[in-house]
Amino acid sequence: MPEQPFGSDQPDRLRLAVQKKGRLADDTFDLLKKCGLTMSQSKNRLYARVEQLPIDILLVRDDDIPALVAGGASDLGIVGGNVFEEERAAGRLGDNVPMVVPLGFSKCRLCIALPKETIYSAPKDMAGMRIATSYPALTEAWLNENGVEGARTVVMNGAHEIAPRLGVADAVCDIVSTGGTLDANGLAVAETIYRSEALFIGGPLDGRKAEIAEALRLRIEGVQRSADAKYVMLNAPRDAVDAIAAVLPAADQPTILELAGQSDKVAVHTVCREEVVWEQLEKLRKLGASAILVLDIDKMLA
Numbered sequence: 001m002p003e004q005p006f007g008s009d010q011p012d013r014l015r016l017a018v019q020k021k022g023r024l025a026d027d028t029f030d031l032l033k034k035c036g037l038t039m040s041q042s043k044n045r046l047y048a049r050v051e052q053l054p055i056d057i058l059l060v061r062d063d064d065i066p067a068l069v070a071g072g073a074s075d076l077g078i079v080g081g082n083v084f085e086e087e088r089a090a091g092r093l094g095d096n097v098p099m100v101v102p103l104g105f106s107k108c109r110l111c112i113a114l115p116k117e118t119i120y121s122a123p124k125d126m127a128g129m130r131i132a133t134s135y136p137a138l139t140e141a142w143l144n145e146n147g148v149e150g151a152r153t154v155v156m157n158g159a160h161e162i163a164p165r166l167g168v169a170d171a172v173c174d175i176v177s178t179g180g181t182l183d184a185n186g187l188a189v190a191e192t193i194y195r196s197e198a199l200f201i202g203g204p205l206d207g208r209k210a211e212i213a214e215a216l217r218l219r220i221e222g223v224q225r226s227a228d229a230k231y232v233m234l235n236a237p238r239d240a241v242d243a244i245a246a247v248l249p250a251a252d253q254p255t256i257l258e259l260a261g262q263s264d265k266v267a268v269h270t271v272c273r274e275e276v277v278w279e280q281l282e283k284l285r286k287l288g289a290s291a292i293l294v295l296d297i298d299k300m301l302a
């Protein structure tokens with residue numbers, strides 16, 4: 001790529017801050033690829049230029065993304081809700097809290113977990129505990145809301161799950177997805193304090209940047225729409241079409257086509273906007289449907 005001084009040559013290029021590497025980065029780059037965006041990286045690997053739209057991608061630590069966007073250094077960002085809400089709860093975003101669009105990926109829970117042998121029935125049982133976490137603001141807000149007395153957080157930046165065994169904490173508050181890490185460390189979830197997914201944050205913007213942001217948002221929306229959506233084609237007895245349409249999840253009004261040489265059967269085509277599961281296909285078969293095809297949809301615009 002031609003190496004130009006970043007930010008000075010084209011002031012109208014939109015800046016989008018994303019995680020440089022990690023779990024969220026994997027999902028984010030996957031989304032950008034599905035949006036038809038490819039990028040060339042700068043030599044210093046601190047940013048990348050999108051080739052199809054005037055967007056520069058800032059490659060940063062995910063914890064820095066909310067403040068970069070709130071402070072205006074980046075126009076937009078993609079960050080986990082857990083990190084965004086922690087920064088907000090800690091008061092690090094000031095008054096410029098950006099707008100937020102949920103993206104539906106990188107889903108996880110922020111949970112307080114206790115050693116399996118602990119007897120726990122209600123938040124008051126955490127009274128006086130030391131809770132190892134890198135989410136002190138969210139944890140303390142939850143403790144306050146639930147009237148837990150005398151508990152406090154011990155900030156750790158990773159490997160929280162080991163803290164109880166080291167004797168530096170009685171509980172942990174960390175990200176849980178499958179629960180495998182907790183289980184392997186003899187811990188179990190006591191409370192889920194926040195359900196997280198990736199968020200598209202930033203704006204409102206104006207002028208040329210607002211137009212670019214809208215173009216990006218439309219592409220993301222198109223990818224989200226088609227994520228679970230399927231194109232379903234099947235043959236059905238003419239008198240079972242209504243019953244069959246009722247089984248298809250979040251389906252558009254179906255297109256009914258004549259089948260050559262068959263007066264009692266028609267072809268039914270429709271788009272289902274939610275995942276089509278095997279149980280539904282079995283119901284369709286019982287209603288007389290045959291030659292059922294469920295096809296992926298690559299892109300979808302309203």
Ligand SMILES: Nc1ncnc2c1ncn2[C@@H]1O[C@H](COP(=O)(O)OP(=O)(O)OP(=O)(O)O)[C@@H](O)[C@H]1O
Nearest residue numbers: 019022023024061062063080083106107108175177
């Ligand atoms: N096990 C998981 N399952 C699903 N999502 C997760 C999981 N762990 C983390 N996430 C989500 O991905 C985000 C980034 O996690 P990751 O582990 O890559 O970041 P990190 O360790 O904070 O790295 P860095 O700060 O260096 O960018 C988390 O903030 C959370 O939103």
Ligand SMILES: O=P(O)(O)OC[C@H]1O[C@H](OP(=O)(O)OP(=O)(O)O)[C@H](O)[C@@H]1O
Nearest residue numbers: 158159174175176177178179180181182
């Ligand atoms: O419930 P699970 O599916 O086991 O996932 C939870 C683990 O995933 C994350 O860590 P990660 O693997 O990202 O390691 P990190 O500490 O290096 O961020 C999180 O901090 C937990 O430790």
Ligand SMILES: [Mg+2]
Nearest residue numbers: 022023158175
């Ligand atoms: Mg991690």
